[in-house]
Amino acid sequence: MINMMIGFFKDYFKYKEPAKKQQRWMEKYCEQNGYTINPSWMMATNLKSNLCEMEETFGKRYCPCFEPSGDKELDKKMMCPCDYVEDEIKEYGTCHCALFGPADLSKAEWKASSKRLMEEYQVPKNLKNGVLDTRGMPLDHRRGLPVPDMMHQVKAVLNGYKGNTLIVIVEREQEALNLEKIAQYRGYRCSWEQKDGFIEAELILRA
Ligand code: SF4
Numbered sequence: 001m002i003n004m005m006i007g008f009f010k011d012y013f014k015y016k017e018p019a020k021k022q023q024r025w026m027e028k029y030c031e032q033n034g035y036t037i038n039p040s041w042m043m044a045t046n047l048k049s050n051l052c053e054m055e056e057t058f059g060k061r062y063c064p065c066f067e068p069s070g071d072k073e074l075d076k077k078m079m080c081p082c083d084y085v086e087d088e089i090k091e092y093g094t095c096h097c098a099l100f101g102p103a104d105l106s107k108a109e110w111k112a113s114s115k116r117l118m119e120e121y122q123v124p125k126n127l128k129n130g131v132l133d134t135r136g137m138p139l140d141h142r143r144g145l146p147v148p149d150m151m152h153q154v155k156a157v158l159n160g161y162k163g164n165t166l167i168v169i170v171e172r173e174q175e176a177l178n179l180e181k182i183a184q185y186r187g188y189r190c191s192w193e194q195k196d197g198f199i200e201a202e203l204i205l206r207a
Contacts, residue, residue: 044099047098047099130163131169134149134171183203
């Protein structure tokens, strides 16, 4: 928990300025659609920081909850605000990431959707002796993508990680390519190779 809070405040200060740009389009979008932004300062701030990070890492404002899939059509649909907002509001009360919801959503409903989201992401990670196996997570039924995805698992493990290297096992080449971009953005070195049925990537965190 303490590592999560340290990570949150690091990102908050890092993205304080660019997050203002996110706030502006989000307010306009909400006004046009009868929505509102998550009233929890921490949730909204975290999602805005994540949106900034997605833009800086992958060059586009992808959903803060899903790394790019490599499928152009799907990735286009996952640009925030994504194509799933309306449907997900019907299912969860808010969009998947609990960033947007109807203007009349009650505090309790916001809380319930935020809790649902946290429970999806705060699952035990398969980390053993410096090897993180990211495979086998449940799939989001709209996007067909894992929750939590490789990116969120790696980020969660790196919060407070003491080792110099992290081996990351992924299923698809796109995940290895995403990991390269994440490494580049964070100043790590990354290499990967195709094994029999999976990809093994190595992140060198410190020289
Ligand atoms: S789920 Fe919410 S935060 Fe994610 S892309 Fe859609 S609108 Fe944006």
